[in-house]
Amino acid sequence: xxxxxxxxxxxxxxxxxxxxxxCGPGVGGTGTGEGYALEFFGAxxxxxxxxxxxxxLKCPSRVVIGPTRVDLTKGSELVVWVDDPDNERVTAxxxxxxxxFRSVCEGxxxxxxxxxxxxxxSRFFGHFTLPGYEVAAPGTLxxxxxxxxxxxxxxxxxxxxxxxxxxxxxxxTASSASSCRQPLxxxxxx
Numbered sequence: 613x614x615x616x617x618x619x620x621x622x623x624x625x626x627x628x629x630x631x632x633x634x635c636g637p638g639v640g641g642t643g644t645g646e647g648y649a650l651e652f653f654g655a656x657x658x659x660x661x662x663x664x665x666x667x668x669l670k671c672p673s674r675v676v677i678g679p680t681r682v683d684l685t686k687g688s689e690l691v692v693w694v695d696d697p698d699n700e701r702v703t704a705x706x707x708x709x710x711x712x713f714r715s716v717c718e719g720x721x722x723x724x725x726x727x728x729x730x731x732x733x734s735r736f737f738g739h740f741t742l743p744g745y746e747v748a749a750p751g752t753l754x755x756x757x758x759x760x761x762x763x764x765x766x767x768x769x770x771x772x773x774x775x776x777x778x779x780x781x782x783x784x785t786a787s788s789a790s791s792c793r794q795p796l797x798x799x800x801x802x
Contacts, residue, residue: 649737652750652769655727660687660709663726663734665757668782669706687726693762693780701792702778704764711736713753713764717792719743720775722753722766740766742774 650657661671669688687709695702702715709726713736724738735755739748749768756763756777765776 649724649739649750650727653727653729653737653752655729655737657709658726658728658734660706660726662728663755665755665762668757668760668762692783693764694783695778695780697781697783700783702764702780704762704780711738711753713766715775715778718775720766722751724751724753740768740774 724736
């Protein structure tokens with residue numbers, strides 16, 4: 613076992629300390645990291661596999677044969693939802709209990725984590741950007757299920773709808789190709 617000189621140990625630790633110093637609100641960070649939005653809305657992280665639409669995700673099976681226990685807290689394997697399989701203008705990528713929701717043509721983006729509030733309501737809590745917003749704003753993404761069809765609605769911190777509802781279906785071959793020639797039926801709220 614080789615023991616490094618004291619100056620060398622600090623040199624190796626310095627990049628880690630500098631990276632940690634730039635995170636979070638009040639210390640030079642943006643305050644938009646995972647957990648901040650949950651805290652902002654008074655929610656706690658939960659597994660998206662507890663959602664009403666979990667049957668439409670790739671959650672671990674609850675039926676296990678043998679001594680192995682299934683960890684349902686990990687969430688879903690990657691599942692992609694699109695508004696139109698032939699012209700993907702809006703996509704939602706759910707991976708674990710996180711979502712990346714984007715409308716390429718309208719310039720809308722939301723990233724968040726599935727959570728539950730004290731009153732028992734569940735949704736994705738995170739931050740969104742829209743044209744005209746200079747910085748990411750706290751928001752929520754609600755998901756309503758109607759069988760194999762999901763409807764996504766993006767709201768701001770006051771609960772006002774800023775984008776949607778967008779009806780989406782699961783896609784096994786999602787690409788990033790999209791044509792922005794025709795207006796989307798569900799455009800950003802004005």
